[in-house]
Amino acid sequence: QAAPSPHGGPGTLERRNLGAAELPRSPRLVCVEYPGLVRDVGAVLRTLGGEQGVSRIYADPAKRLELYFRPKDPYCHPVCANRFPTSTMLLRVRRRTKKKQQLDTEEQIQPEVQFEMEILGIVTTVYKFQGMSDFQYLAMHSSPDGKQISMYDKVLMLKPEKEEFFNKELPLYIPPPIFSRLDTPVDYFYRPDIQHREGYNNPQVSGENLIGLSRARRPHNAIFVNFDDEEIPTKPLDAAVQNWKKVCTNPVDKKVEEELRKLFEVRPVWSRNAVKANISVHPDKLKLLLPYLAYYMVSATSVSKGSITWLFLILYHF
CATH class of the missing domain: 3.30.200.160 (TFIIIC, subcomplex tauA, subunit Sfc1, barrel domain)
Incomplete structure (x- = not known):
């Protein structure tokens, strides 16, 4: 050709x-x-x-x-x-x-x-490879003269070390656990609040005909209080007592209830993960047992530029 x-x-x-x-x-x-x-x-x-x-x-x-x-x-x-x-x-x-x-x-x-x-x-x-590269966080710290110094030889244990390796004074290095949930760009359209004329009232619509934007709440009759509240609950809700009495039908559930009471006797504040680590109970039953014996305390504490919410479980004072 x-x-x-x-x-x-x-x-x-x-x-x-x-x-x-x-x-x-x-x-x-x-x-x-x-x-x-x-x-x-x-x-x-x-x-x-x-x-x-x-x-x-x-x-x-x-x-x-x-x-x-x-x-x-x-x-x-x-x-x-x-x-x-x-x-x-x-x-x-x-x-x-x-x-x-x-x-x-x-x-x-x-x-x-x-x-x-x-x-x-x-x-x-x-x-x-259709996504974007995530942020990279290097183990570095700034010296007094402004230079970046690597910390890999101080934070990575490449061989068995002696006790002195773990007792060394090091700069604070806490890497973030996650940066981005998605690796593809997403367009987010900001919408301003709707400005109505004076005298406008929202129409009364029955809640049965509304389609929610989130899943329906699954109430377990738990009580939530803030740290600065003056009054604290002294007993659980009646619905929480009834729900636990319905499922507490065998000696194993009674034993779990007693174990949880003993934990709160040791100390009044526990996290959910700590409770699950100390007693053996099914997660579905734990959701019903905690509102029966404890209440949730939600306290927001400002840390640097963000806000961290702590969730505590405190025993009811009967």
Whole structure:
């Protein structure tokens, strides 16, 4: 097949073996669209968790492939790839150039180019990195002169250390547990409050015909108080007592109730996780037992620029 030369002069371009080709049934290949320039295949596999890590992710269709640009850094946040089915082919194309003899020095004869194609396999699965990279938080601290000093040799225990390693004075380093819930950008449209004319009143609508924006509340008859409230509850609600009496039908439930009473005798304030760690009770029954023996104290405390809400469980004073 003749074609004009890309340099403007005459030339020939031959393509061979580009006709019908047989599709091999094996091997079935997996493609990873790596978001970077691949120069070392071994280094690329290490950022993906190695061959074992990629195989483990491929065995579970519900998991996402994670890419760590700094695989040795435990504080590195991964970039996740989604799994998609595909039906593509992996081709090997060879380009062969054959130079022709030049008879006349004035004319430039383009070399003869030949392409050979070979189908290596069928790609059935592809992993695509469609999200953005998350924020990265490095273990660093600022020195008095303003320089950033690494703390990895002080916070990472790479070998068995002596007691002096744990008693060293270090700058405060508390990395955030999470930065972003989503790795894809989301458009959020801010809507101003509706300005009504003077004298406008909201229409009276029956609550039975309204569709709520959140799930319906699941009341367990618990009592919530603030830390600065002057009055505290002295007994549970009647509905909480009735609910617990209905489910407390066997000696195991009675034993759990006594164990919880003993915990509150040791100290009056417990968190929910601490209660679950000290007694063995089903979560559904714990939701009914806590309003029967304790009330929730919610106290908001301002810390730096944010607000932290603490949830306490305190025994009723009967």
